[in-house]
Amino acid sequence: MSDFISNHESIADNIQRQKTNLYDSTHTISYIELFGYEIELGEDTEHDKPYYVETNNKPDENFSFRTNSYSEAIKVYSERLANAARKMELDHENKADSNIMLTNEHCLQGSSNADFTGKVVVIDSKSLLAEYRSSESQLVYCTHGYGAKPEAVDKNILGIELYSEKPVEYGRNQILGIADESKLPKWAIQNMSRKNYRPLLTSEEKKGYSQTSRYNAMKEDFEEVTILNKPALFTSIRIDRNTVPRGYHLYEVRHDDDCQGDAVQIARGIMVNHWGTLITREEIKLPSDGYLDIEPEALNYDTGDCHNMKEFMDKYPPKAKPPKSHER
DSSP states (O other): OEEEEEEOOOHHHHHHHHHHOTTOSEEEEEEEEETTEEEEEEEETTSSSOEEEEEEEETTEEEEEEESOHHHHHHHHHHHHHHHHHHHHHHHHTOTTTTOOOOGGGBOTTGGGSOOTTSEEEEOGGGSOGGGOSHHHHEEEEEEOGGGSTTOTTOEEEEEETTTOOEEEEEGGGEEEEBOGGGSOHHHHHHHHHTTOOOOOOHHHHHHTTTTOEEOTTTSOOEEEEETTEEEEEESSEEOGGGSOTTOEEEEEEEOTTOSSOEEEEESOOOTTEEEEEEESSOOOOOTTSEEEOOGGGEEOSOOOOOSHHHHHHHSOOOSSOOTTOOO
């Protein structure tokens, strides 16, 4: 009653061909794109098995089912649609924030007209297919592209999707701005640190995007790292020293001048090439000039399970009764 055939004409091209040929015997009954699948139910009146279901989920793969039973075609069409829906559901279950969408509030103020090269940008959710509208699909590390420049309004950017690490391409008009790390989901911060996908901002950009704001250590998320073999908390934002509990030390980290994401120096305060903030229990001895040069390997990411100041204090309690004048 039925058979399977394969060909290499895309479903979209086939539908367009039908629209431009009034005498074509083939017509589409139902068509849907879902989670990378193109699924079509159609009829070819000149074929001995006129009803067909085609599924195309790869550029070079087109898979067609034919039958002379309309009800059987409907059944196969429904099964393929359900299969695509199940895969989409499983994908969403594996994503921590599949129901969260990022908006302008998650971008650095005034950054929509910035140079996006080397920055993590937020894609407008309205530019995405419905099944991909979540924060995991909205964060992209821009590597290059004519559209990365502020004046290139109608050009595209190329980059890496932060969650899947797949190469992607978007128009500049589909980008809301540069991501504000202080407002991003925890998984995004961890991926940015692990893969060096951090917004490397110049001192002028930091000033223009209000990056000199300092935040409360007790309210922010961190990742546990080691610095010079000492356990520490790390965040890319600036922390208010006055909010760090007594018995702990705050340092800031400078990245390299080539913007390769390498930590090269530690000090009590960093203005230019600020990479992030460290909070340690063990004091780091600084030289007389206050700046300690380090090798990039001295800062190791993803080494522990503490994600905030309270968890760090429980795991690494302060040493007994630090003096009131104890330096933070």
